[in-house]
Amino acid sequence: LAKTTQPISMDSYEGQEVNITCSHNNIATNDYITWYQQFPSQGPRFIIQGYKTKVTNEVASLFIPADRKSSTLSLPRVSLSDTAVYYCLVALGGSQGNLIFGKGTKLSVKP
Amino acid sequence: DVKVTQSSRYLVKRTGEKVFLECVQDMDHENMFWYRQDPGLGLRLIYFSYDVKMKEKGDIPEGYSVSREKKERFSLILESASTNQTSMYLCASSSHGLAGRAEAFFGQGTRLTVV
Numbered sequence: 450l451a452k453t454t455q456p457i458s459m460d461s462y463e464g465q466e467v468n469i470t471c472s473h474n475n476i477a478t479n480d481y482i483t484w485y486q487q488f489p490s491q492g493p494r495f496i497i498q499g500y501k502t503k504v505t506n507e508v509a510s511l512f513i514p515a516d517r518k519s520s521t522l523s524l525p526r527v528s529l530s531d532t533a534v535y536y537c538l539v540a541l542g543g544s545q546g547n548l549i550f551g552k553g554t555k556l557s558v559k560p
Numbered sequence: 561d562v563k564v565t566q567s568s569r570y571l572v573k574r575t576g577e578k579v580f581l582e583c584v585q586d587m588d589h590e591n592m593f594w595y596r597q598d599p600g601l602g603l604r605l606i607y608f609s610y611d612v613k614m615k616e617k618g619d620i621p622e623g624y625s626v627s628r629e630k631k632e633r634f635s636l637i638l639e640s641a642s643t644n645q646t647s648m649y650l651c652a653s654s655s656h657g658l659a660g661r662a663e664a665f666f667g668q669g670t671r672l673t674v675v
Binding site for chain 1: 564593595600601602603604605608618619650652654663664665666667668669
C-alpha cells in the first residue's frame, strides 16, 4: 500500500481556508485517496474521496494533480468545530484490502 | 443510520486476563477492522477480515487474535493482557469489493486499561 506523508499539525483561525497536503509518491493506478476526520474520543469519520482532479462536497474539496503523487484537502472558512485530526489514506479500489491510517494532521482552529 | 457498536466504552482488566472486545455492525458489510490508537502514533491496524472466518494480519497483530464467526460480528481477543496493551481500540466496517473505495464506519471505541 502506498505510504502517505502529511504535516503533524497545523494552526488556523476561524473563517480562514485551510489546506492540508498529503504526499503519496508510490500511489498505484487503482488507488483511491480518502480523507477522514476524527474528533477527540470518537472514531474517525469519512469526509471525502477522489481519484483524480477535483472533488467537492458540502464539507470539503479535494484537489488531486495529474500525477496523483499528492492531494490537498481544502476546508473553506473553518470554525472552532473543525478542530480535529485529519487522516489521508491511499487504498486499493479492489475487492479486498486493508485501510492503513497514518498519524494524521492535528488541526487547531483558534478564535 | 449505519451503526458500528462496540460492546464496552471503558474496560479495566488485570494483567494476564483474557480479554474479549466485541464489535457488531448492522450494514451487512463484508470488511471489518480492528485498530488501536495511542497518543502520537495515530491509528494502527491490528487485524482485518473481509469475510466470515477470514482474517488478515495488520501492522501490529502480536498479542492479539480475532474471530469472525458471523458476518456482523468481529471480536478482538487479547490472550493474556499486558499493560502495554492499554489503549483505545476502534472497530470499523466497510462494504466488500470496494475496501479502498468504500466509506469505513467506525465505532465509538473501547478504552481499555490493563492494570
